[in-house]
Amino acid sequence: MISNNENSLTRKAYAKINLALDVIRRREDGYHEVRMIMQTVDLYDVLTFIKTSSPGITVVTDKEGLPGDESNLIYKAVRLIMENYPVHQGVRIELEKRIPMAAGMAGGSTDAAAVFHGLNELFGLGMSENEMCALGVKIGADVPYCIQGGTALSEGIGEVLTKLEDAPPCYVLIAKPDIDVSTKYVYENLRVDKLDRHPDIDGMRAAIGEGDLHKMTGYMENVLETVTAAAYPVIGEIKDFMKDRGALNALMSGSGPTVFGIFEREEEARKAYAELKEAFLADQIFVSEWVSGKKAYEDRNRA
Protein backbone atom coordinates (compact mmCIF):
# COMPACT_ATOMS: atom_id res chain seq x y z
CA MET A 1 0.00 0.00 0.00
CA ILE A 2 1.58 3.29 1.05
CA SER A 3 5.29 2.67 0.63
CA ASN A 4 7.74 -0.15 0.92
CA ASN A 5 11.44 -0.76 0.36
CA GLU A 6 13.99 -2.95 2.03
CA ASN A 7 14.73 -0.38 4.76
CA SER A 8 11.28 0.96 5.50
CA LEU A 9 7.60 0.26 5.08
CA THR A 10 4.34 1.99 5.91
CA ARG A 11 1.19 0.19 6.98
CA LYS A 12 -2.37 0.91 8.11
CA ALA A 13 -3.54 -0.27 11.54
CA TYR A 14 -7.35 -0.57 11.50
CA ALA A 15 -9.71 0.08 14.42
CA LYS A 16 -12.39 -2.38 15.49
CA ILE A 17 -15.88 -2.22 16.87
CA ASN A 18 -17.71 -4.88 18.87
CA LEU A 19 -20.97 -5.88 17.18
CA ALA A 20 -21.79 -7.76 20.38
CA LEU A 21 -19.92 -8.11 23.65
CA ASP A 22 -20.64 -10.52 26.47
CA VAL A 23 -18.70 -11.19 29.65
CA ILE A 24 -19.13 -14.74 30.94
CA ARG A 25 -17.23 -14.58 34.21
CA ARG A 26 -14.33 -13.05 36.09
CA ARG A 27 -11.48 -15.54 36.38
CA GLU A 28 -9.47 -16.06 39.58
CA ASP A 29 -6.50 -14.29 37.95
CA GLY A 30 -8.62 -11.17 37.41
CA TYR A 31 -9.05 -11.58 33.66
CA HIS A 32 -12.57 -11.65 32.26
CA GLU A 33 -13.78 -14.44 30.04
CA VAL A 34 -15.58 -12.88 27.09
CA ARG A 35 -17.58 -13.76 23.98
CA MET A 36 -17.47 -10.97 21.44
CA ILE A 37 -18.21 -10.49 17.77
CA MET A 38 -15.48 -8.25 16.40
CA GLN A 39 -15.42 -6.26 13.19
CA THR A 40 -12.66 -4.19 11.54
CA VAL A 41 -13.71 -0.71 10.36
CA ASP A 42 -12.12 1.55 7.76
CA LEU A 43 -10.65 3.95 10.29
CA TYR A 44 -6.93 3.58 10.86
CA ASP A 45 -3.62 4.76 12.25
CA VAL A 46 -0.59 4.84 9.94
CA LEU A 47 2.71 3.33 11.08
CA THR A 48 6.05 3.72 9.30
CA PHE A 49 8.78 1.22 10.17
CA ILE A 50 12.38 2.21 9.45
CA LYS A 51 15.52 0.09 9.99
CA THR A 52 18.24 2.05 11.81
CA SER A 53 21.97 1.37 11.85
CA SER A 54 22.25 1.97 15.60
CA PRO A 55 20.54 -0.61 17.85
CA GLY A 56 17.52 0.24 19.98
CA ILE A 57 13.87 1.17 19.66
CA THR A 58 12.61 4.65 18.83
CA VAL A 59 8.90 5.41 18.71
CA VAL A 60 7.73 8.83 17.58
CA THR A 61 4.04 9.83 17.71
CA ASP A 62 2.23 12.85 16.30
CA LYS A 63 -0.24 12.94 19.19
CA GLU A 64 0.15 15.19 22.19
CA GLY A 65 -0.39 13.10 25.34
CA LEU A 66 0.75 9.86 23.68
CA PRO A 67 4.49 9.48 24.31
CA GLY A 68 6.63 7.03 22.36
CA ASP A 69 8.24 5.78 25.57
CA GLU A 70 8.09 2.30 27.15
CA SER A 71 4.41 2.79 28.05
CA ASN A 72 3.45 2.86 24.37
CA LEU A 73 2.05 -0.46 23.15
CA ILE A 74 4.13 -0.07 19.98
CA TYR A 75 7.29 0.03 22.08
CA LYS A 76 6.13 -2.98 24.13
CA ALA A 77 5.42 -5.00 20.99
CA VAL A 78 8.84 -4.24 19.47
CA ARG A 79 10.62 -5.17 22.70
CA LEU A 80 8.70 -8.44 23.00
CA ILE A 81 9.51 -9.38 19.40
CA MET A 82 13.19 -8.51 19.88
CA GLU A 83 13.32 -10.70 23.00
CA ASN A 84 11.96 -13.65 21.05
CA TYR A 85 13.26 -13.30 17.49
CA PRO A 86 16.66 -12.49 16.00
CA VAL A 87 16.44 -8.81 15.11
CA HIS A 88 20.00 -7.55 14.67
CA GLN A 89 19.30 -3.90 13.90
CA GLY A 90 17.49 -1.03 15.55
CA VAL A 91 14.09 0.22 14.45
CA ARG A 92 12.34 3.59 14.38
CA ILE A 93 8.56 3.63 14.22
CA GLU A 94 6.57 6.75 13.37
CA LEU A 95 2.90 6.78 14.34
CA GLU A 96 0.23 8.93 12.74
CA LYS A 97 -2.66 8.65 15.21
CA ARG A 98 -6.14 8.89 13.71
CA ILE A 99 -8.16 6.40 15.78
CA PRO A 100 -9.84 8.06 18.80
CA MET A 101 -7.98 7.15 22.00
CA ALA A 102 -9.40 5.51 25.13
CA ALA A 103 -12.47 5.02 22.99
CA GLY A 104 -13.22 1.27 22.90
CA MET A 105 -11.84 0.95 19.37
CA ALA A 106 -8.62 -0.93 20.22
CA GLY A 107 -6.40 1.89 18.98
CA GLY A 108 -3.40 0.79 21.04
CA SER A 109 -3.95 -2.93 20.36
CA THR A 110 -4.14 -2.44 16.61
CA ASP A 111 -0.89 -0.46 16.64
CA ALA A 112 0.76 -3.34 18.52
CA ALA A 113 -0.71 -5.80 15.99
CA ALA A 114 0.70 -3.72 13.13
CA VAL A 115 4.14 -3.96 14.75
CA PHE A 116 3.98 -7.77 14.55
CA HIS A 117 3.17 -7.69 10.85
CA GLY A 118 5.54 -4.79 10.16
CA LEU A 119 8.65 -6.20 11.85
CA ASN A 120 7.90 -9.67 10.51
CA GLU A 121 8.09 -8.27 7.00
CA LEU A 122 10.86 -5.71 7.51
CA PHE A 123 13.24 -8.17 9.15
CA GLY A 124 12.01 -11.37 7.44
CA LEU A 125 11.30 -13.05 10.79
CA GLY A 126 9.03 -15.77 9.37
CA MET A 127 6.50 -15.53 12.21
CA SER A 128 3.23 -17.33 11.48
CA GLU A 129 -0.04 -15.61 12.41
CA ASN A 130 -0.45 -18.10 15.28
CA GLU A 131 3.02 -17.27 16.62
CA MET A 132 2.24 -13.55 16.43
CA CYS A 133 -1.05 -14.06 18.29
CA ALA A 134 0.60 -16.16 21.01
CA LEU A 135 3.05 -13.35 21.74
CA GLY A 136 0.53 -10.57 21.07
CA VAL A 137 -1.91 -11.65 23.78
CA LYS A 138 0.83 -10.86 26.33
CA ILE A 139 0.41 -7.21 25.36
CA GLY A 140 -3.36 -7.10 25.39
CA ALA A 141 -6.44 -9.29 25.00
CA ASP A 142 -7.52 -7.58 21.75
CA VAL A 143 -4.10 -7.86 20.06
CA PRO A 144 -4.62 -11.38 18.57
CA TYR A 145 -7.88 -10.26 16.98
CA CYS A 146 -6.22 -7.12 15.59
CA ILE A 147 -3.46 -9.30 14.10
CA GLN A 148 -6.15 -11.26 12.24
CA GLY A 149 -8.85 -8.65 11.46
CA GLY A 150 -12.16 -9.00 9.63
CA THR A 151 -15.29 -10.47 11.22
CA ALA A 152 -14.50 -12.84 14.08
CA LEU A 153 -15.77 -14.45 17.24
CA SER A 154 -13.39 -13.78 20.12
CA GLU A 155 -13.52 -15.99 23.21
CA GLY A 156 -11.44 -16.90 26.26
CA ILE A 157 -9.78 -13.64 27.26
CA GLY A 158 -9.61 -12.72 23.56
CA GLU A 159 -7.07 -15.31 22.45
CA VAL A 160 -9.52 -17.90 21.11
CA LEU A 161 -10.49 -16.62 17.67
CA THR A 162 -12.88 -18.03 15.11
CA LYS A 163 -13.08 -16.43 11.67
CA LEU A 164 -16.66 -15.72 10.60
CA GLU A 165 -18.27 -14.93 7.26
CA ASP A 166 -17.86 -11.25 6.36
CA ALA A 167 -20.55 -9.20 8.10
CA PRO A 168 -23.16 -7.92 5.62
CA PRO A 169 -22.16 -4.59 4.03
CA CYS A 170 -23.55 -1.33 5.45
CA TYR A 171 -22.50 2.19 6.49
CA VAL A 172 -21.34 2.75 10.03
CA LEU A 173 -21.62 6.10 11.78
CA ILE A 174 -19.00 6.24 14.54
CA ALA A 175 -19.13 8.92 17.23
CA LYS A 176 -16.85 9.45 20.21
CA PRO A 177 -18.12 11.84 22.88
CA ASP A 178 -15.53 14.07 24.51
CA ILE A 179 -14.83 11.77 27.48
CA ASP A 180 -12.03 9.27 28.01
CA VAL A 181 -12.96 5.91 29.47
CA SER A 182 -10.44 3.54 30.99
CA THR A 183 -11.04 -0.08 30.00
CA LYS A 184 -9.64 -1.17 33.38
CA TYR A 185 -12.18 1.00 35.27
CA VAL A 186 -15.10 -0.42 33.29
CA TYR A 187 -14.14 -4.08 33.83
CA GLU A 188 -13.43 -3.46 37.51
CA ASN A 189 -16.88 -1.97 37.96
CA LEU A 190 -18.75 -4.62 35.99
CA ARG A 191 -20.95 -6.85 38.19
CA VAL A 192 -21.03 -10.00 36.08
CA ASP A 193 -23.15 -11.83 38.67
CA LYS A 194 -25.76 -9.05 38.58
CA LEU A 195 -26.25 -8.94 34.79
CA ASP A 196 -29.90 -9.65 34.08
CA ARG A 197 -29.38 -10.31 30.36
CA HIS A 198 -26.68 -11.47 27.99
CA PRO A 199 -26.33 -10.94 24.23
CA ASP A 200 -27.26 -13.84 21.99
CA ILE A 201 -23.83 -14.25 20.42
CA ASP A 202 -24.76 -17.47 18.64
CA GLY A 203 -27.87 -15.79 17.20
CA MET A 204 -25.73 -12.99 15.81
CA ARG A 205 -23.23 -15.48 14.44
CA ALA A 206 -26.03 -17.28 12.58
CA ALA A 207 -27.42 -13.97 11.22
CA ILE A 208 -23.95 -13.08 9.90
CA GLY A 209 -23.70 -16.52 8.30
CA GLU A 210 -27.03 -15.83 6.55
CA GLY A 211 -25.81 -12.38 5.43
CA ASP A 212 -28.93 -10.85 7.01
CA LEU A 213 -28.13 -7.26 8.08
CA HIS A 214 -31.51 -6.59 9.73
CA LYS A 215 -31.36 -9.79 11.74
CA MET A 216 -27.72 -9.15 12.68
CA THR A 217 -28.40 -5.65 14.01
CA GLY A 218 -31.27 -7.06 16.10
CA TYR A 219 -28.66 -8.96 18.13
CA MET A 220 -26.40 -5.96 18.89
CA GLU A 221 -25.84 -5.80 22.65
CA ASN A 222 -22.91 -4.94 24.94
CA VAL A 223 -22.92 -5.79 28.65
CA LEU A 224 -20.30 -3.09 29.35
CA GLU A 225 -22.99 -0.48 28.69
CA THR A 226 -24.25 -1.32 32.21
CA VAL A 227 -21.14 0.45 33.52
CA THR A 228 -20.16 3.10 30.96
CA ALA A 229 -23.57 4.18 29.65
CA ALA A 230 -24.85 4.28 33.23
CA ALA A 231 -22.03 6.68 34.16
CA TYR A 232 -22.27 8.80 30.98
CA PRO A 233 -25.84 9.51 29.76
CA VAL A 234 -24.46 11.04 26.54
CA ILE A 235 -23.88 7.47 25.28
CA GLY A 236 -27.60 6.71 25.39
CA GLU A 237 -28.36 10.11 23.85
CA ILE A 238 -26.10 9.40 20.86
CA LYS A 239 -27.62 5.94 20.40
CA ASP A 240 -31.14 7.43 20.37
CA PHE A 241 -30.00 10.22 18.05
CA MET A 242 -28.72 7.67 15.51
CA LYS A 243 -31.77 5.42 15.76
CA ASP A 244 -34.10 8.43 15.33
CA ARG A 245 -32.27 9.17 12.08
CA GLY A 246 -32.64 5.77 10.50
CA ALA A 247 -29.95 3.60 12.09
CA LEU A 248 -31.10 -0.03 12.14
CA ASN A 249 -29.48 -0.17 15.58
CA ALA A 250 -26.78 1.63 17.59
CA LEU A 251 -24.43 0.37 20.29
CA MET A 252 -21.47 1.32 22.43
CA SER A 253 -18.22 -0.29 21.23
CA GLY A 254 -15.98 -2.14 23.72
CA SER A 255 -15.72 -0.36 27.05
CA GLY A 256 -16.84 2.88 25.35
CA PRO A 257 -17.53 5.69 25.12
CA THR A 258 -17.62 5.40 21.28
CA VAL A 259 -21.06 4.68 19.85
CA PHE A 260 -21.69 3.27 16.37
CA GLY A 261 -24.89 3.16 14.36
CA ILE A 262 -25.58 0.86 11.40
CA PHE A 263 -27.20 2.34 8.30
CA GLU A 264 -28.34 0.54 5.18
CA ARG A 265 -27.96 3.55 2.90
CA GLU A 266 -24.99 5.89 2.59
CA GLU A 267 -27.11 9.08 2.21
CA GLU A 268 -28.82 8.32 5.52
CA ALA A 269 -25.50 7.81 7.29
CA ARG A 270 -24.10 11.06 5.81
CA LYS A 271 -27.22 13.02 6.78
CA ALA A 272 -27.08 11.67 10.35
CA TYR A 273 -23.34 12.54 10.40
CA ALA A 274 -24.07 16.17 9.47
CA GLU A 275 -26.85 16.47 12.05
CA LEU A 276 -24.75 14.86 14.76
CA LYS A 277 -21.99 17.42 14.11
CA GLU A 278 -24.51 20.20 14.74
CA ALA A 279 -25.77 18.55 17.93
CA PHE A 280 -22.40 18.74 19.77
CA LEU A 281 -22.89 15.34 21.40
CA ALA A 282 -19.62 13.94 20.06
CA ASP A 283 -16.33 15.55 19.13
CA GLN A 284 -15.00 12.86 16.78
CA ILE A 285 -17.40 11.55 14.14
CA PHE A 286 -16.78 9.34 11.10
CA VAL A 287 -18.75 7.52 8.42
CA SER A 288 -17.08 4.20 7.83
CA GLU A 289 -17.53 0.79 6.23
CA TRP A 290 -16.43 -2.68 7.21
CA VAL A 291 -12.97 -3.93 6.28
CA SER A 292 -13.09 -7.63 5.44
CA GLY A 293 -10.45 -10.07 6.68
CA LYS A 294 -9.37 -10.44 3.03
CA LYS A 295 -8.88 -6.70 2.56
CA ALA A 296 -7.00 -6.36 5.87
CA TYR A 297 -4.76 -9.24 4.71
CA GLU A 298 -4.19 -7.75 1.25
CA ASP A 299 -3.37 -4.33 2.72
CA ARG A 300 -0.67 -5.91 4.85
CA ASN A 301 0.88 -7.73 1.93
CA ARG A 302 0.69 -5.11 -0.77
CA ALA A 303 3.78 -3.06 -1.47
Ligand code: ATP
Ligand atom coordinates in the same frame (compact mmCIF):
# COMPACT_ATOMS: atom_id res chain seq x y z
P1 ATP B 1 -9.65 -1.12 23.82
O1 ATP B 1 -10.80 -1.03 22.87
O2 ATP B 1 -8.65 -2.19 23.42
O3 ATP B 1 -10.02 -1.16 25.23
P2 ATP B 1 -9.24 1.70 23.77
O4 ATP B 1 -9.64 2.16 22.41
O5 ATP B 1 -10.27 1.84 24.84
O6 ATP B 1 -8.78 0.21 23.63
P3 ATP B 1 -6.65 2.79 23.46
O7 ATP B 1 -6.86 3.95 22.57
O8 ATP B 1 -6.12 1.55 22.86
O9 ATP B 1 -8.00 2.47 24.25
O10 ATP B 1 -5.64 3.26 24.59
C1 ATP B 1 -5.87 3.26 25.96
C2 ATP B 1 -4.64 3.87 26.61
O11 ATP B 1 -3.47 3.11 26.25
C3 ATP B 1 -4.35 5.28 26.12
O12 ATP B 1 -5.01 6.23 26.91
C4 ATP B 1 -2.84 5.39 26.20
O13 ATP B 1 -2.44 5.93 27.45
C5 ATP B 1 -2.31 3.95 26.16
N1 ATP B 1 -1.55 3.65 24.92
C6 ATP B 1 -0.36 3.09 24.86
N2 ATP B 1 0.07 2.95 23.59
C7 ATP B 1 -0.90 3.43 22.80
C8 ATP B 1 -1.06 3.56 21.39
N3 ATP B 1 -0.10 3.18 20.53
N4 ATP B 1 -2.21 4.09 20.95
C9 ATP B 1 -3.17 4.46 21.80
N5 ATP B 1 -3.08 4.38 23.14
C10 ATP B 1 -1.96 3.86 23.65
